[in-house]
Every structure is written in structure tokens, then in C-alpha cells.
Amino acid sequence: MVKAIVGANWGDEGKGKITDMLAKEADIIVRFQGGANAGHTIVNDYGKFALHTLPSGVFYSHTTNIIGNGVALDIPVLIQEIKSITERDVPAPKILVSDRAQIVMPYHILFDQYEEERLGGKSFGSTKSGIAPFYSDKFAKIGFQVSELFEEDILKDKLKRVCETKNILLQHLYHKPLLDPEELLRTLQEYRDMIAPYVCDVSLFLDKALKAGKNILLEGQLGTLKDPDHGIYPMVTSSSTLAAYGAIGAGIAPYEIQKIITVCKAYSSAVGAGAFVSEIFGEEAEELRRRGGDGGEYGAKTGRPRRMGWFDCVASKYGCRLQGTTDVAFTVLDVLGYLDEIPVCVGYEIDGVVTTDFPTTGKLEKAKPVLKILPGWKEDIRGIKEYGDLPESCRNYVEFIEEQIGYPITMVSNGPGREDIIYRKSGLR
Numbered sequence: 001m002v003k004a005i006v007g008a009n010w011g012d013e014g015k016g017k018i019t020d021m022l023a024k025e026a027d028i029i030v031r032f033q034g035g036a037n038a039g040h041t042i043v044n045d046y047g048k049f050a051l052h053t054l055p056s057g058v059f060y061s062h063t064t065n066i067i068g069n070g071v072a073l074d075i076p077v078l079i080q081e082i083k084s085i086t087e088r089d090v091p092a093p094k095i096l097v098s099d100r101a102q103i104v105m106p107y108h109i110l111f112d113q114y115e116e117e118r119l120g121g122k123s124f125g126s127t128k129s130g131i132a133p134f135y136s137d138k139f140a141k142i143g144f145q146v147s148e149l150f151e152e153d154i155l156k157d158k159l160k161r162v163c164e165t166k167n168i169l170l171q172h173l174y175h176k177p178l179l180d181p182e183e184l185l186r187t188l189q190e191y192r193d194m195i196a197p198y199v200c201d202v203s204l205f206l207d208k209a210l211k212a213g214k215n216i217l218l219e220g221q222l223g224t225l226k227d228p229d230h231g232i233y234p235m236v237t238s239s240s241t242l243a244a245y246g247a248i249g250a251g252i253a254p255y256e257i258q259k260i261i262t263v264c265k266a267y268s269s270a271v272g273a274g275a276f277v278s279e280i281f282g283e284e285a286e287e288l289r290r291r292g293g294d295g296g297e298y299g300a301k302t303g304r305p306r307r308m309g310w311f312d313c314v315a316s317k318y319g320c321r322l323q324g325t326t327d328v329a330f331t332v333l334d335v336l337g338y339l340d341e342i343p344v345c346v347g348y349e350i351d352g353v354v355t356t357d358f359p360t361t362g363k364l365e366k367a368k369p370v371l372k373i374l375p376g377w378k379e380d381i382r383g384i385k386e387y388g389d390l391p392e393s394c395r396n397y398v399e400f401i402e403e404q405i406g407y408p409i410t411m412v413s414n415g416p417g418r419e420d421i422i423y424r425k426s427g428l429r
Contacts, residue, residue, distance in 0.1 A: 002216045002252065003259040004243035005329075007223025008319030010270035011241075012297075012306060013263040014331030014413060016040025019056035019219045021418050022261070027214040028064045028206070029057030032249030033239040034221030035072030035104060037129035043416040046090050053078045055219050058085060058093035065093050066202055069100035070239060070249020072134045073146065075191040077104075097195060098202035098251070099147040106187060107166055107179055108133040114174040127272075135238035137162075146199055149192035159184050203251025210256060218246035218257065224319035225274075232361050235274030243323050262325040262407070264316050266333040266397075268309035269297050275364040278309035278345035278371075285309075292335050310371065312345040313404035318358030320407045328405070330398060331413040334420075339376040342397060345369040346404060374400060382415040387424045390414075398424075 005022065007013040020042045023029055036052040043049075044059050051058070053074065055065040067073055078097075086092050108130030116128060137143040142162050148155055159181040167178045209216065220241055225231045227241045239245070243262075247254040267288060268278050280288070285308040289297040297306040320328065336342055347354045347370035350363050354370055377391035384390055390398075390412075402409045412422040 001258050002210070002218060002246075002256045003261060004218040004220065004246045004257050004323075005261045005263065006220035006243045006246075006323050007241065008262045008264045008316050008323065008325075008328075009223045009268060009312070010225050010272075010274075010276070011222035012269050012271060013223055013265050014329070015220065015263045016042050016051060016056045017331065017413060017416065017418070018261060018263055018329045018411070019217060020044060020059060021421060022217060023057035023060050023063055025215060026057060026063060026217045028066060028209055028216045029055040030066040030068050030202075030206070030216065030218050030246075030250045031055045031071050032068040032218050032220065032246045033070040033241065034237060035129055035131050035134065036074045036077045037072075037127040037131045037237070040219075040221075041416075044418050046085075046088060048416075049085060049088075052081060054081050054085070054093070054095075055217075057217065057219075058095075059090060061091050061093075063094070065095050066200075066205075066250070067095070067097040067101055067198075068202055068250040069098040069102075070245065071098075071101050072104050072131055072239070073097065073101045074104040074129070075195050079194050095198045096200040096202060096205065097146060097198040099145070099199050100202070100251070101146050102134070102138050102143040103146060103149075103188075103191065104130045104134050105137075105144065106184070108137070110176070111166075111169075111174075114170075114176055118174065132238045144188070146195060149188055149195070152189075155188060156181075156185060159188075206250060206252050210252065216252075218243070218250055220246065223263075224322045225315060227322070230322050232274040232364060234361075235272065259326050260324045261327045261329055261411075262320050262323045263329045263331060264311075264320075264401075264405075264409075265331050266311060266336055267292070268312050268315075269306040270309075271304055271306050275361060275367070276307055276309055277315070277348055277364065277367045278312040278369045279307055280309050287338075288335070291338060292332060310343045310345055310369075311401060312369075313401065314345065314348055314356055314358050316401075317356070317405040317407075320405055325407045327410040328402070328407050329411040329413065330401070330409045333394065333398070333412055334380065334382050334414045336397075337377060337380055340378065342374045342376050343371040344374060344397075344401065344404075346372045382420060384414060385422060387412065387422050390422070 111133040348367035377393040
């Protein structure tokens with residue numbers, strides 16, 4: 001069976017924890033899109049980890065962890081990340097990298113930095129990890145696949161051609177130092193030696209695994225609202241964040257994906273620019289940020305303070321619909337235990353009209369939140385294992401949101417650890 005674990009919103013929903021938890025029953029975990037520009041925070045028996053490229057199943061010795069062809073592969077970051085976990089006594093994970101994955105080149109990171117610098121106050125809030133330049137080159141057909149690292153004659157010729165076009169931009173638009181194809185070739189030779197032990201025909205490997213009845217998890221990065229087609233364009237990422245893309249980014253048939261677990265936070269948070277209707281500010285936001293997550297709401301990649309807001313039923317309903325949700329995993333519910341009352345965004349007012357349907361970006365920028373206030377439960381719910389043992393106001397909060405979004409909440413996370421999870425079989429199904 002194939003399950004996909006994806007985000008409903010802006011990212012930062014807690015997908016890493018859910019993947020780490022479900023990986024116990026999985027044989028293979030696949031990252032299918034995105035790059036090292038965002039992180040998944042995992043808390044387990046080994047400690048607390050922020051993963052950026054590695055799949056969140058690397059802490060189990062029985063799993064195979066795959067970097068799929070849809071990933072923006074930053075080879076030095078991947079190798080450093082493997083080293084960073086093994087240095088903390090995590091057994092060396094089994095890693096496979098698709099021979100069709102494309103490589104984040106050193107100049108992608110430079111171009112990302114230069115463009116944000118050039119745009120100034122109108123920048124996209126990039127993490128400057130090279131993601132937009134990488135995907136631009138991929139679709140302009142001047143990217144480099146992992147397989148090309150092992151074809152040196154092809155590599156030399158292609159590097160020369162690519163550097164000619166890049167150097168025109170560097171000289172005339174950015175006024176920065178030019179690229180040297182010989183130096184880049186030496187860098188790619190180093191990359192080849194680093195990645196060689198892991199390279200595999202991933203699509204073929206997964207086909208055999210499926211025929212053998214293996215359990216596979218597809219792990220997405222970010223969430224629906226950062227999808228380049230269906231998100232808050234242009235303040236989005238550069239690869240599809242939807243479960244449907246999991247088939248493409250892993251190299252399997254779309255009908256193989258039988259369960260889509262969409263992760264929602266019990267409140268909202270976002271890193272980077274873009275419309276955020278339920279956003280809160282000042283001390284109210286700072287208090288939620290301080291208490292949020294495990295050690296506060298700060299980007300796992302950037303360390304930037306996340307923007308905070310109340311749960312957004314409009315955005316989450318839309319996010320779940322686009323993902324094709326079969327199950328909702330509802331995370332960080334424990335964080336809200338300090339509040340007397342909890343606002344929930346149940347609609348958007350746009351030009352005097354209230355809607356519960358998520359609009360395109362231009363209308364979204366004008367939207368004001370319609371809030372409903374629910375009573376808080378004012379107690380610590382960590383350690384509770386049964387849904388019925390949660391305070392009544394807490395259960396009412398979960399069930400109200402489930403009704404609003406229209407998808408079954410089957411998992412409730414009430415703490416950062418693997419064991420802090422409540423399975424809930426009742427609900428909409």
C-alpha cells in the first residue's frame with residue numbers, strides 16, 4: 001500500500017512527526033518534491049532533529065529512505081545531513097537516490113541570493129537555498145540529472161553551454177563574478193563521488209517493492225497553499241506540494257496512492273511572504289509563537305520566527321480538498337491549553353461578502369477573517385492516550401473544525417514525541 005503524508009496549509013504543519021510515527025509500519029519512505037529549503041522537526045528517542053532533505057523515516061533501521069526524482073537534490077547538504085544524524089548515534093540509514101533526480105548547482109544558490117537582493121523590498125521571502133533557480137533550469141531543460149554525473153564528456157560540453165548563458169546574466173544583470181566551467185566540473189566530480197553509493201533506478205525499485213506487497217510512505221514538503229498552481233501564487237514554492245505529484249516525483253502509477261493523510265495544525269503558522277487571512281500580531285502572536293511546537297515556532301531551516309494565526313477553516317478545507325484527503329492528522333493541539341477562548345476563522349469577508357471558499361490571490365489579499373470564538377479547556381492534555389479522555393471543550397474544538405473542513409480527523413497529536421498521538425476512528429467516516 002502507498003500512503004502520502006502532505007500538508008494542508010503553508011507548511012510547518014507537523015508532517016515530519018506524522019511520517020516518523022507511521023514509518024514504524026512502513027518499509028520505504030520517499031521524499032518526492034522540494035529541496036533543502038524547508039525542514040521537518042522530529043523528536044524521538046535519539047533526541048531532536050531538523051531534517052531538510054532526508055525522509056523522516058531514517059530513524060528506523062528497517063526502512064529504506066528514498067530521494068525521488070522530483071526532489072531538488074543538494075548533494076553536500078544531503079551528505080552532511082546523513083553525517084549529522086550518525087554522529088548522534090543514529091544507525092546509518094539505508095538511503096537510495098533516484099538517478100533521475102536533478103542537482104542543485106552552486107550557482108543556483110548564488111542566483112537565488114542575487115535575485116532576492118535585486119528585488120529588495122519586493123522579494124519573495126526565499127530561503128536562498130537555490131530552489132526557484134533550480135526548478136527554472138529543470139523546466140528550461142538546462143538542469144543536471146544525477147545520471148549525468150557519470151557521463152563526463154556530456155557533462156563538460158553541457159557545463160560550457162550553460163555557463164555561457166549564466167554569465168550573461170551575472171555580468172549584465174547582477175554585476176557579479178562569472179562562472180568557470182572547469183571549476184564547476186571539478187565540483188561535480190566531487191558530487192559524483194559523494195552520491196555514487198546511493199544512486200538507484202528508484203522507479204524500478206518501487207515497482208518491484210509494490211509487487212512484493214511493501215508498505216510505502218510518500219512524504220511531501222510544505223503544504224497546499226505553497227503549491228505553484230493551487231497556492232497563493234506567486235508567494236509559493238517551485239514544485240507541486242500536492243499528493244497527486246507524489247506519483248510523478250517518486251515514479252509510480254497514480255492509482256497506487258490509496259491513503260492521503262493531510263496534516264493540519266490546531267492553529268496556523270507560516271514562514272515567508274504571502275496572504276495569511278487569520279494572522280495575528282503583537283503580544284498575542286508572540287505568546288502563541290513562544291508556546292508553539294517544541295521550543296517555539298521558528299523555521300526549521302531558517303530559524304526565522306513563523307507568522308502566527310488562528311486555525312483557518314477556509315484555507316484548510318481547500319487544502320484538504322486539493323490533496324484528496326482520506327485522513328486528517330491534527331497536530332500541536334496541546335499548545336492551545338493556555339487560552340480561555342480560542343478564535344477560529346470560519347469565513348472570509350471580501351468586498352462586503354462572506355465566503356467559505358478559498359479565492360485566488362488578488363481576492364485573498366482583500367479578505368478579512370470571520371471569527372467564531374470557542375471556549376478553551378485550560379489544562380495540559382499531554383500524556384492523554386484516549387480521545388474520550390480529552391476535556392469536553394477540547395473535543396468540541398476538534399469536532400467543530402472537523403465539521404467545518406468536511407474531512408475526518410483520525411489522528412490528534414498532543415505533544416512533540418512519537419508517543420504523543422491519539423487515534424480517533426469516529427467522526428465523518
